[in-house]
Amino acid sequence: MLKSPNTESHAARRPSITAGTMDKVVEIERIDLACEVNNTDHHTLLNGVDRLIVRRGQPFTITLHLRPGTHFQNGADINFIAKTGPIPSVEAQTKAKFSLSKFFSRSCWSATAETASDSTVSLTVCSHPNAPIGVYKLILDQGEGVGLGDFVLLFNPWCKKDSVYLSSEAEREEYVLSQDGLIYRGIPKRITALPWFFGQFESGILDICLQILNESPKYISDAALDCSERRNPVYVTRVLSAMINSRGDKGVLEGNWSGDYEDGVKPTVWKDSCSILRQWSNNGCEAVRYGQCWVFAAVACTVSRALGIPCRVVTNFGSAHDSNGDLIMERFYNEFDENIADDSIWNFHVWVENWMTRSDLALGYEGWQASDPTPQHMSDGVPCCGPSSVRAIKEGELTFQYDTPFLYAEVNADVVEYIKLRDGRVFKIGGSTAEVGKSISTKAVGRDEREDITHNYKYPEGSEEERKVFEKANHHNRLAQAGEEPGLHIKIRVTPDMQIGSDFDVYAELKNNTMVTKCCRVMFYAQAVSYNGKLGETCGLGEFTEMNLASTEGGKVTLRLEYAEYSKAITHDRMIKLMALLIDAETRDFYRAKKTIMLDSPEIIVNILGVPKVGQILVADLALQNPLPEPLENCVFTIHGANLTDGKPITHEVGTVGAKEFATAKVEFTPKLPGQRKILIDFTTNSSSCYVIPTYFITVSLSINLVLGLPANCYILWLSVKEMIKGQSTEIFVFNAALVEALKHPGPSDDFKRKDGVNQDKLKAFRIIRIVLASAVLIHTQKEETQ
Helix, strand or coil: CCCCCCHHHHHHHCCEEECCCCCCEEEEEEEECCHHHHHHHCCCHHHCCCCEEEECCCEEEEEEEECCCCCCCCCCCCEEEEEECCCCCCCCCCEEEEEECCCCCCCCCEEEEEEEECCEEEEEEECCCCCCCEEEEEEEEECEEEEEEEEEEECCCCCCCCCCCCCCHHHHHHHHHCCEEEEEEEECCEEEEEEEECCCCCCCHHHHHHHHHHCCHHHHHCHHHHHHHCCCHHHHHHHHHHHCECCCCCCCEEECCCCCCCCCCCHHHCCECHHHHHHHHHCCCCCEEEECHHHHHHHHHHHHHHHCCCEEEEEEEEEEECCCCCCEEEEEECCCCCECCCCEEEEEEEEEEEEECCCCCCCCCCEEEEECCCCCCEECCEECCCCEEHHHHHHCCCCCCCCHHHHHHHHHCEEEEEEECCCCCEEEEEEECCCCCEEEEEECCCCCCEEECHHHHCCCCCCHHHHHHHHHHHHHHHHHHCCCCCEEEEEEEECCCCECCCCEEEEEEEEEECCCCEEEEEEEEEEEECCCCCEEEEEEECCCEEEEECCCCEEEEEEEECHHHHCCCCCCCCEEEEEEEEEECCCCCEEEEEEEEECECCCCEEEEECCCCCCCCEEEEEEEECCCCCCEEEEEEEEECCCCCCCCCEEEEEEEECCCCEEEEEEEECCCCCEEEEEEEEEECCCCCCCCCCCEEEEEEECHHHHCCCCCCHHHHHHHHHHHHCCCCCCCCCCCHHHHHHHCCCCCCCCCCEECCEEHHHHHHHHHHHHHHHHHHHHHHHHHHHC
16 A cells, blocks of 8 residues: 655654755755645545645645754755656656746646745645656655655646546536446336446555556556556556456456356446455455456446546447447347357447547547447457547547447447358348447436437437448448558559669559549659669659549559660669659648669679689689660679688679670689688679679588598598587588598698508597487487477
8 A cells, every 4th residue: 555654754864955055954854745735625635634645737735844943045956856657767757857946837847935934845846737647756856865755646637738637527526526326237228227336535446546557467568668658548548448357467357247156246246346446456466256347347437537537437228249340230040040140239238438638539539538348359469448539439430549440330330130041041131220329328417317428429320420420430441451541542563673774664553542532633753862862863754644533443653764764863872762642633632652762783693613622723603694775884793702812802804795795704713711601793884874783792612521632631620520529510421432531641740650551540530420420310310200
């Protein structure tokens, strides 16, 4: 549990404030957090007066009682720190540094001081209206930090700059301060009210609500980021939607619809949230058994209100569960009238609405946001749903975050019924456009009565507006399932064959993903560009094109890039920037697509002639075709490689290469050391064209066993064998007559005993190694066979 600093702890510590110079010290005898006064002003008095609980964007005042003889100099350079979370930082907005000023500000962290008497100072602090919620430490930052006290910061529906601001006092009383309510269940013709005690101000409940945030997977994976994101009620609501259920995390409630509740509590038994939350916390965050939709929603409402987010419980009668996301509830029955479909329609389903602005959505979609903590939908791999703008649901804006298609289907899906015969034949037997989403209900403000809010979620059934919205929603849903976005779109597509010297086509592809026919005007051109982004001359310009595109129809504009044009403009970087501009003739909206391409060069064909052996001449046989329709002059091949070309490049002049002809060369080099080596091969020309072939690499492998035929290298071989014995090399697998011949040649310091011209010690060693290698091959083969 959270504890605020008490008077005794501060008096014993005797902190001091440095005011002005270091020889003028203000010593604090004790600190009064004025919890009763501040909590009353911040509408948190029901939480108690044992600690400071305030709301963001609203000032609170604490009193510093000074030691006798201490003088406080108002306006001195006094700094403060307010921080929250395990890794507070200014960048993440979980740490704020601010100084004493003449006036406090409601748009940032600020503080003012007023001398009430010779021995008391009133310190007023105001938090940023967008500060992350949570437990804070207030620190006096004068050299060594002196703790002034801890406080809890909550969302503030009374602050106009807070994203949860709610203008109506009656609604704030109902959706933030009220600790009881009604949850509606049943069927549209017989709706019953279940009284529920939310208890968000009960002892210990706020601590448990903060604990829920700290047990979320997001906090566990990145506590610093999670605490920073707690400034956003959209983020907090989404975390709560996942954490109220226990599917996949340490959430509060486990769902059960089986009818068997022997190892837990039957969902219909619960009548309050506090019992559930306390059981979860007291049992080490073990999921409470069991809950169903109204229990999940009620607990979510308690936690939301406790944290300061206005919240209400909403019931939807005839609630669809669209399993395949097509906005159609397909009911399949067998010949015995048994429902055999995955789609289902619940008699009722309960979720919550939270009040907040939505900076991530278009203007007008703020206000009530639907969020469903019942674990029936996976969102980004997490069992949560929402928050989704209720207006977005009504308007069929299925591209708006979060989970709007699923929530839209819950209240507005069409129903189609089929019968499936035993022989597999399927017949349509009926359907309805009005069965889903009826009598959507919540408790009225200030009255124990039901308020019908169906009009917030949908236009009247069968109306022209309702059908238009359904068609738009279907349109958006089809696009979403195809991975496309609504609206007009243009993109540039190129072919893989774009070699310098050739003429080729590039394409601007258009797609009309609106619901009406669009008159489109397209301009498509190409411009040379260098690697640093500097634009050059135009090297391709298409005709101004106009076309009509029906809904979901696509079109294509072709631009021909010819060598005769782009060769005059491009640089040695061989880059061209393509630009396509689409204009909606009706709305005058502009859409742009751009792409930078790099023209390909031909490959240098390389063939190494000879057996790679140290000290033996090799030949690099080179060939390259001139792709241009003009000759290349002063052409040169150059090769260079460490331990291959004696430390300097080897060049071969080719001269002039005609159009489309091949440049060829044979370049000799001599390897100096064994091992894996790389050769750098370069082709250049100082022709007037901008044509340059890039540097190429080719790898030449010089296996260690191929040096055995060289005179006086027995010692090198012997060292290699010793390395192989250590397990550092496994490249020697050839044991033949050449090996014995090589052993006849003495190496440096070769004083081994000889018999018949063969070094017997070396021969013995090779025989042992040969046996070891044979065993290794056998083991490897057996493993492969086992697999």
